[in-house]
Amino acid sequence: MISRSKQVDKQKDILAAALKLFTEYGFHGTPTSKIAQEAGVANGTLFHYYKTKDELIIALYADIKTKLSFCIDIKPNGQESIKDIARRNYISAINWSLENPSEFRFTQQFITSPYLALVPPQIQEQSSALLDLVKEGIRAKEIKVTPPEYVAELLNSHLSAVHQYLTRAKLSQARQKQVIADSFELLWKMLS
C-alpha cells in the first residue's frame, strides 16, 4: 500500500472536520456527532481515537502547534543577521496564518478559552524557539526592549494584528506583500 494506513487517514479526517466546525460554530456549538458526520466516520470511531471531546480539542490544538512549528527555523541561513532571521520567520509566520486561516482562528479561540489551562505543560512549552531568538537579539544588542517575555508578547500580538488587518482588507497580492514587509520594519523600529 502506498498511502498511509487507514487509521491515520480517519484520524486526520476527524481533526479536519473538527477544525472546520469549531471555527464555524464554536466548541459548544458543534456536537461530536456532527464532527463524525462531517469526517465521514461513525460516532463510535471518533471516541475510539479520542476518549473525550476535550481530548479531541486539545489534540487539535497540539496538532496545529506542531504544524506551525515546522515553519519556524531560527538557525542562521548563511550570513544572516539576527534581524534577517527575525524577518524571515516573521514573514513565514504571517504567510502560514494567511494560508491557514481556520488554524489561526481556532488557535485564537483556544488560547483565550479556559481549555488552555488543560493543555499539558510539555505541549505548551514547545514554542520557546521564538523566545530564544529574542534572547539572542537582546544579548547581541540588536533588540533594546526587555524582558524577553515582554518582547515575545509584543511580537505575537503584532502578528495577530497584521493577520487581522490583511484578512479584512482584501488587498492585491503585491500590495499585501508590501504591507507585510513594511509591518516587519515597523515592528523592528519599535524594538531596536
Place this chain on the structure above:
Amino acid sequence: MISRSKQVDKQKDILAAALKLFTEYGFHGTPTSKIAQEAGVANGTLFHYYKTKDELIIALYADIKTKLSFCIDIKPNGQESIKDIARRNYISAINWSLENPSEFRFTQQFITSPYLALVPPQIQEQSSALLDLVKEGIRAKEIKVTPPEYVAELLNSHLSAVHQYLTRAKLSQARQKQVIADSFELLWKMLS
C-alpha cells in the same frame, strides 16, 4: 427606597454572575441554571430578562463595551497635543483592563468566537472614537502609518500584549506604571 429598583439589581446580578462563570468555565461550560444560582435568582427569572442564553451573552458583551467606552475621551483636555490625548487614553484603557480582568478576559474570548457575528452592527460600531483619533493623528501628520484601520488594529493588539504581560509578570505598582508609560512611547515610536 435609596437603592435602585429590584429589577435592575437582579439584572446586574445576573450579568455579574454570568461574567464570573463564563471566564472561569467558558460559554459552553456554564449552564444557565448555574448562572441563576450564582446570581441568587430563579431559573425563570433569568429567562424573563434574556429570552435566550445567546441574548444574555451578547448583552454582557454590549454592557462591557459601554463600560469601557466611559474611560475613553478623545476631546482635547486644555492644550493637549494628539500624542498627549493618545497617551491619556492609552493609559486609561490599560488601567481599566487591569482593574477589570474578568471583563477583559471575557471580551477576548467573545471577539474570537463565532458569537461576534451575532452582534447587531450598531453595538459593534460604537467604538469608532479610537478610529477618529487615529484619523486626526494621520491628518495632523503626527502618525505616519496608514490606513487608520491598520493603525487601530496595531494599537488594540499592543494593548492586549501589555495587559497580558503585566498580568503574568507580577510587578510592583511603580514598576508597572513605568512599563505602561514606556510601552506607550514604544508604540508611538512605531507609529510616528
Place this chain on the structure above:
DNA sequence: GTTTAGATCGACTAATCACTCTACAAAGAT
C-alpha cells in the same frame, strides 16, 4: 380597595449530547 402590569419562582419538558456497548470486519502474526 381594586386593578393591573410586571417580577419572581421553581417544577417541568422536550430535546440534545457525550459517551458506551456490542457486533463485526480487516489485517497481521505465528
Place this chain on the structure above:
DNA sequence: ATCTTTGTAGAGTGATTAGTCGATCTAAAC
C-alpha cells in the same frame, strides 16, 4: 488456518440543559 489485535460501525442510554408555564407576589395607579 487460526488467533489476536485493532479499527469501525451505529443503535442505545443516562444525564444534562435551554427554555416554558402557570402560580404567586409586589407595588404602583387610580
